[in-house]
Amino acid sequence: MSRRWQAVVLVVVALVVAWPALRRPPTDGFPLSTYPMFASDRGAESVVATAVGRTPDGQRVRLSPEVLAGTDEPMLAVSTARRAVASDDADTWCGEVARRASGTTDGGEPVAAIEVVVETHDAVAHFVDDAPPLDVEVHATCAVPTR
Known part of the structure; x- marks a missing residue:
């Protein structure tokens, strides 16, 4: 596999992994869970x-x-x-x-x-x-x- 092809695969994989975190608004689900239940104030x-x-x-x-x-x-x-x-x-x-x-x-x-x-x-x-x-x-x- 050429270096150029390896770089393309690396960038694509990185984008696929980062994609859920970059969505607006961030959601809890596949493939990454942001656990929003722990990220918001539940009150005292x-x-x-x-x-x-x-x-x-x-x-x-x-x-x-x-x-x-x-x-x-x-x-x-x-x-x-x-x-x-x-x-x-x-x-x-x-x-x-x-x-x-x-x-x-x-x-x-x-x-x-x-x-x-x-x-x-x-x-x-x-x-x-x-x-x-x-x-x-x-x-x-x-x-x-x-x-």
């Missing part, structure tokens, strides 16, 4: 549906994905919580979580009650300073059965 507040435990003295206890949804996958637990709140099925889900929480302590006091909540967090403060939620909306409360 995050809204999360979950369930929390309450000890007999009223302390809030974070529950594991196993207790929340019977799985070790956090994203499945989040999805289960979101679906329960969105479908007005928080009372039923609360009972399911309470049954799984029965007898668990996670190294502390036993959980006496479950609250299905939607929490609004300052996303940065929550992870940097373990700040409490800015707002908590309770959708259901139920007692944990004793064993």
Whole structure:
């Protein structure tokens, strides 16, 4: 192959690779992904549906994905919580979580009650300073059965 032909092939390959990045507006897709979900401001507040435990003295206890949804996958637990709140099925889900929480302590006091909540967090403060939620909306409360 001649040097001239090699140069032409090199330029064509470079243009094909650079082409997605040169489009206006840049899009996310084949053959290159620009991951725009990480390139834009998502805001400082995050809204999360979950369930929390309450000890007999009223302390809030974070529950594991196993207790929340019977799985070790956090994203499945989040999805289960979101679906329960969105479908007005928080009372039923609360009972399911309470049954799984029965007898668990996670190294502390036993959980006496479950609250299905939607929490609004300052996303940065929550992870940097373990700040409490800015707002908590309770959708259901139920007692944990004793064993």
